[in-house]
Amino acid sequence: MHLHPRHISIKDFTYHLPDERIARYPLAERDASKLLVYRNGTISESNYRHLPDFIPAESLLLFNNTKVVEARLLFQKSTGSTIELFCLEPGDNYPDITTAMLQKKSVRWKCLVGGAKKWKEGALEKTITIHNHPVLVQAHKLEKSGDSFLIEFEWDDDSLSFAELLHAAGVLPLPPYLNRVAEEEDKQRYQTVYARHDGSVAAPTAGLHFTPALQQALASKQVQQQYVTLHVGAGTFKPVKSETLEAHEMHAEFMDVPLQLIEHIAHHIETIQKPVIAVGTTSLRTIESLYWLGVEVLQQPQLQPAAMHVQQWAPYQTPQAETSTVAALQALAAWMRTNALERLIVKTQIIIAPGYRLKVADALITNFHQPQSTLLLLIAAITGDNWRTIYNYAMEHDFRFLSYGDGSLLWK
Incomplete structure (x- = not known):
C-alpha cells in the first residue's frame, strides 16, 4: 500500500532544471515539437506530427477548450507608480466564469495586486480606447482574503462585456518562469487553435502542439x-x-462538461473499449473528477447541484471506492437528468499524486513540468518512479521544458 499522498515529501520530486532548458519561445510550427513516448517502461522518441502513429484507431482524445484571457490589468497612479491587478477568478456571487465574463458595466473579481502597498485608498482609473471610443475603467478595492483582494471593476460603456474589456485593456499572463513580457506573437501562440471559452489565466499547454492538420x-x-x-x-x-x-491547499478550478459527453465517455469505455487519452493535465483532472462526482451521487442521491465539489483528498478517503468507472459516470449522468442539468459546472480541487489510480484515462499527453510541482506529482502517479527515467531521458536528449517546450505521451 502506498504512503497516503498527504505524507508525500515534496523534496522527493525534484530534479535539476537548468535555465537554458526552459523554452522561452515556442517553435515556429506547433507540431514540430519533439514527442517522448513512454509505454510499459520503455521510452521512444518522435515528434507531434507522428502522434497518430502512437494512438490506436477509435481511441477517444479529450481536449480542454478553455481560452486564456488577458488577465493582467495595469493602472498608472497619479504619482507615476504602476499597480497591477491580476484577475484570478470571479467573486462568489457568480455561478461560473462565463456568467462573470459576460457582465456589463461592473463585475467583482478576485485579484492579486502587484504594488498593493502603494494603493492606499480610492479607485484606480484608466481610459482605454475600444472601437474608437474612450472607455473609463475604475477599480475599487473591497476586501482582502488570503493573498488576494476582491476588486469591483466598473466601466462607462454598457455595451461592453468584461471579456471584451479584458481583451482590449489587459495583458496576456505568460508563466512567471519565462521571465519576459508578453509579445504580439504570444497572443496567438499561447492559445490552443481550438480555444473557445474565456476564463483561463494559463494555457492548457499540451494542446499548444496541435494544429488543424x-x-x-x-x-x-x-x-x-x-x-x-x-x-x-x-x-x-x-x-x-x-x-x-498535507499543508498544500490545491487551487479550485471551474470545470464545465456537457451531459452528452459524460454519457459518451461511459459508452466508449463500456462498448468500444479503446483507450481514453487526456490531452493535458487539466483535461485529465477534469475527467478523473467526473468519476469522483459519480461516486458522490451514488452515495448521496439527493445531493443538490450547489453542493457539488471535488475536494482535494476525496479520491483518498478510505476505503477507496471500488465503483466501476462506467457505473460512476452513468450515475452522474442519471443524476444530471434528474436535476435537469445539460451541463455540469462545478469546482474541482482534485490532487492526483502517487498512490492515485487513474479511473477514466488510459494515457496522458503533456509537456515537461517544474520540479516540486503538483503537476510533477501527477506524472509520478501515472508512471511511478519511472518519472525520473523519463525526465533524465528528456534532459539528456535535448528536449525543451515547460509551457513552450516539447511534450510526451505517457501510458499508465
Whole structure:
C-alpha cells in the first residue's frame, strides 16, 4: 500500500532544471515539437506530427477548450507608480466564469495586486480606447482574503462585456518562469487553435502542439476528439512550499462538461473499449473528477447541484471506492437528468499524486513540468518512479521544458 499522498515529501520530486532548458519561445510550427513516448517502461522518441502513429484507431482524445484571457490589468497612479491587478477568478456571487465574463458595466473579481502597498485608498482609473471610443475603467478595492483582494471593476460603456474589456485593456499572463513580457506573437501562440471559452489565466499547454492538420490526421485514423472545459487558475504555478502535501491547499478550478459527453465517455469505455487519452493535465483532472462526482451521487442521491465539489483528498478517503468507472459516470449522468442539468459546472480541487489510480484515462499527453510541482506529482502517479527515467531521458536528449517546450505521451 502506498504512503497516503498527504505524507508525500515534496523534496522527493525534484530534479535539476537548468535555465537554458526552459523554452522561452515556442517553435515556429506547433507540431514540430519533439514527442517522448513512454509505454510499459520503455521510452521512444518522435515528434507531434507522428502522434497518430502512437494512438490506436477509435481511441477517444479529450481536449480542454478553455481560452486564456488577458488577465493582467495595469493602472498608472497619479504619482507615476504602476499597480497591477491580476484577475484570478470571479467573486462568489457568480455561478461560473462565463456568467462573470459576460457582465456589463461592473463585475467583482478576485485579484492579486502587484504594488498593493502603494494603493492606499480610492479607485484606480484608466481610459482605454475600444472601437474608437474612450472607455473609463475604475477599480475599487473591497476586501482582502488570503493573498488576494476582491476588486469591483466598473466601466462607462454598457455595451461592453468584461471579456471584451479584458481583451482590449489587459495583458496576456505568460508563466512567471519565462521571465519576459508578453509579445504580439504570444497572443496567438499561447492559445490552443481550438480555444473557445474565456476564463483561463494559463494555457492548457499540451494542446499548444496541435494544429488543424494534426487533428485532421487523427480524425482520418478514426480517433475521436471531444472537448471538456476547465478554466486554469494561477494556482497551477503555485509551488508546493510545505514539506509534505498535507499543508498544500490545491487551487479550485471551474470545470464545465456537457451531459452528452459524460454519457459518451461511459459508452466508449463500456462498448468500444479503446483507450481514453487526456490531452493535458487539466483535461485529465477534469475527467478523473467526473468519476469522483459519480461516486458522490451514488452515495448521496439527493445531493443538490450547489453542493457539488471535488475536494482535494476525496479520491483518498478510505476505503477507496471500488465503483466501476462506467457505473460512476452513468450515475452522474442519471443524476444530471434528474436535476435537469445539460451541463455540469462545478469546482474541482482534485490532487492526483502517487498512490492515485487513474479511473477514466488510459494515457496522458503533456509537456515537461517544474520540479516540486503538483503537476510533477501527477506524472509520478501515472508512471511511478519511472518519472525520473523519463525526465533524465528528456534532459539528456535535448528536449525543451515547460509551457513552450516539447511534450510526451505517457501510458499508465
